[in-house]
Amino acid sequence: MNRARKVTGRSARGLALAAALATGAAPAWAQAVAPEPQAPAAAPGFSEAVAAVVNDDIISTYDLAQRMRLLIATSGIQPTQQNIAQFQREALISLVDERLQIQELRHQEREQKIDIIASDEELEEELAEMAQGNGMNRQQFEASLAAQGIGIDTLKEQIRAQISWQRWIRGRYGSRLRVGEDQVRAVQQRMAAAASKPQYQIAEVFIDSNRVGGPQVALQGAQQLVAQMQQGAPFAAVARQFSASATAANGGDAGWVTAGEMPAEVDAALEQMRPGQLSQPIPVRDGVYIIYLRDKRSGAGATVVNLKQAAVALPQTASADQVAAATQRLTELRSRATGCGDLEAAAAGMPGVVAGDLGEAEIADLAPAFRDAAQTLQTGQLSQPIRTQAGLHVLAVCGKRAAGAENLTADQIENRLYGQQLSMIARRYMRDLRTSATIETR
Structure with missing residues (x-):
């Protein structure tokens, strides 16, 4: 099976990010970040320190402070003395990953003599679409960022990395992936066999312990995120910025799952949860889950x-x-x-x-x-x-x-399997880049 799939150059995560920028962020958070010694919000032209070096590519403290501001504005989480270190860590991880991605893409452009990295024209088109989606023109959108202390170049470079990396992964691996009829039938058979099991409509945040620096760091970060969501931070915004799952671009929405599809630790937590409830952090082998249970239904006999x-x-x-x-x-x-x-x-x-x-x-x-x-x-x-x-x-x-269960067509199942395979490839690719890179944090 290899049906045509809709491929777009647009960054779903970037579009959602723009919506959060337009609707959130009171100016108060900007003052909350600036005094922090971990990420001084230096202005261009002033003295800047080195926050990290990625294969001789410097990330400055100004870059880090700007990314922290962008992350805070789009996550809906209010910065505190307790969570500012988490913002700094996540911002630095994102910047390091993007530097590695751009470096790899430049290497591939030289090797294959093709254009991969998104051009300035593509970025302007993306930003114009973001602005339009929020009822603004391009100038108004940039002014709304500036009012929140975020330089337009910070958003541009994030979007450039996202678009370019998605294009490369899809171009290099997408055409090679094959989802067979037997794989689709196996999913259909599992769905039929699971008809009598409880089903859960969930949203998820997955903190990848390999990405953030180990199981304990992942657990501590998840605990802080849960505390912030309990205080009103939107689950979808948190998922888009912090989750390593493929569902992050959809605000963590994983749809209906059946007992047995998620890790055993998550299944055990779901059995005890009520619709509308947010879980505590759930450690699993590779990281930590946070689950929001939207709805729950018993397995149908019919x-x-x-x-x-x-x-x-x-x-x-x-x-x-x-x-x-x-x-x-x-x-x-x-x-x-x-x-x-x-x-x-x-x-x-x-x-x-x-x-x-x-x-x-x-x-x-x-x-x-x-x-x-x-x-x-x-x-x-x-x-x-x-x-x-x-x-x-x-x-x-x-x-x-x-009866009453989610009815997925063969095409929908195929596309879901395709997306899962592509996401796994992208994660392994990034893990290999991090392993082979020389990364020094200051």
């Missing part, structure tokens, strides 16, 4: 199937020869069709065979002859010819889910 059929009309008084001839035609149809996708096309060239969509129904509500087939067939399979009072039928099971 199973819903989506069916198509190909049929030959036969009265109950049909002769044995007529039944045999119809059976032969439908058996030939089964050899031509591979499943729901081409059932109608296969039937179109066969005289007397009519194919169509039967829609969704609970298995218990089907006619007995159809019920047995729907229960035993897996998604994508075709039944043997089934005799009813109306004729002879071949059923195709196009989908199977728990």
